[in-house]
């Protein structure tokens with residue numbers, strides 16, 4: 001969905017082309033288990049791209065559509081992962097409950113802490129978000145008895161999900177797991193699209209475009225930024241929760257600022273002015289990481305180079321490049 | 329009763345007394361012009377009225393209620409809409425989208441997710457009339473940032489109108505305009521005042537516009553109130569003549 005639809009202003013032919021693109025995208029996502037092996041990938045890798053894509057889209061809700069930069073989104077991602085892991089390990093064998101617990105842990109803490117930074121802007125906002133991330137990193141790192149410390153949280157397994165008499169065996173079957181990830185992804189992304197296309201979403205875009213004007217239209221800028229931050233945290237911890245399920249593991253590095261930076265890179269590289277750009281950015285990031293890291297330990301410099309090229313030559317990101325190439 | 333009552337407000341920036349002990353009473357339906365040389369404190373005075381920052385001392389009442397400590401966004405919701413000396417718009421969005429954001433904010437939809445059909449239509453109608461009143465109907469789908477300067481200013485006024493204001497504050501709406509554009513904006517303000525009955529406070533440097541439109545005029549100089557009265561009284565005021573003739577003749 002581009003900004004035009006997010007604002008409900010597209011004319012009919014544009015809309016139908018966008019609908020077509022949207023349908024094609026979902027088809028590609030749904031058919032992943034069938035086409036990915038033919039291009040040399042595997043379903044787990046696609047799941048990783050999907051999950052990090054959700055994290056990058058969650059960040060972009062704040063960065064691209066509210067105009068506020070967070071450098072600490074790994075905090076909410078990691079809290080989602082630990083919340084889910086801890087729940088499965090100590091409390092329940094229900095994957096659905098564990099997912100919800102992860103989403104709530106990251107989302108609620110993000111909402112509470114977010115209250116502290118709504119008056120900060122730019123670098124100050126970003127610095128405080130980094131600090132939040134590091135606080136949780138050190139807690140996870142130090143609290144050995146609960147979190148497994150440095151080694152990460154192990155000893156939990158995602159459990160098959162029963163829908164009535166139907167059993168989705170996400171434990172033993174990679175394809176079933178992928179569809180569970182896609183299911184949660186679809187809910188989150190659907191909500192994001194709905195929010196951004198609503199009057200509420202338009203106030204966020206107004207703040208991004210011109211904060212002073214927004215304020216003098218009677219928009220309570222601080223409250224809206226807080227809400228946007230909170231929603232972004234919930235979506236990002238949903239991604240973290242899925243990440244724990246995907247790996248049967250929660251690792252302190254999921255809370256670390258290097259991951260925060262990577263999420264920013266995915267969003268910006270993919271195109272932060274577009275709704276779907278960050279998903280593309282995440283896919284490119286994950287695939288490059290997978291292929292290049294098998295050849296050289298310096299895989300990050302490849303991504304760094306690509307990132308610099310995109311920022312310099314394609315300010316609308318990789319998705320912007322693709323859209324320019326498609327005939328209008 | 330007055331719609332706006334500003335009593336003895338002052339604003340200091342460090343040692344600079346940008347506004348000193350200025351009072352202003354605006355009656356419903358009035359068009360008040362504020363004039364004064366550059367740096368006289370006119371914009372600062374607007375910033376105090378609209379809550380951009382609080383006054384160092386003084387009191388501001390709107391429709392009888394004390395709003396001295398109400399933040400800017402709250403004052404907008406009470407019915408104060410302003411435009412800026414340097415146009416403040418959403419340049420990447422179309423005229424209609426700009427006005428839509430204002431109309432939805434005024435309708436209290438800032439937390440709204442779903443819109444009922446009837447509500448949608450009511451808002452669309454309001455957007456359409458604000459755009460029509462500002463004379464931008466044929467340019468409604470254009471990006472505001474791509475419009476001519478005069479049309480951008482008109483778009484900003486359309487946004488202010490979509491806020492359903494009870495008081496419209498316009499800061500130099502003809503700044504940087506040529507003859508034709510100035511004429512069009514002046515005609516627009518005249519329509520808003522005479523035909524639609526808006527109460528307007530207008531900062532303006534073009535004296536033809538001021539004397540053509542204003543019911544009453546307030547003159548500021550170096551942060552202080554120099555004079556106040558009808559256009560005829562101000563034209564005859566010796567202190568004002570001295571301030572203006574000394575400066576511009």
Ligand SMILES: Nc1ncnc2c1ncn2[C@@H]1O[C@H](COP(=O)(O)OP(=O)(O)O)[C@@H](O)[C@H]1O
Nearest residue numbers: 341344346364365366367368369370371372373
């Ligand atoms: N935010 C500010 N900080 C410091 N000084 C300011 C600020 N705003 C205005 N001033 C100063 O206050 C004086 C009045 O400015 P202003 O209200 O913009 O005048 P006018 O609109 O009449 O031209 C000027 O000397 C200006 O430099």
Ligand SMILES: [Mg+2]
Nearest residue numbers: 370371372413
């Ligand atoms: Mg000024």
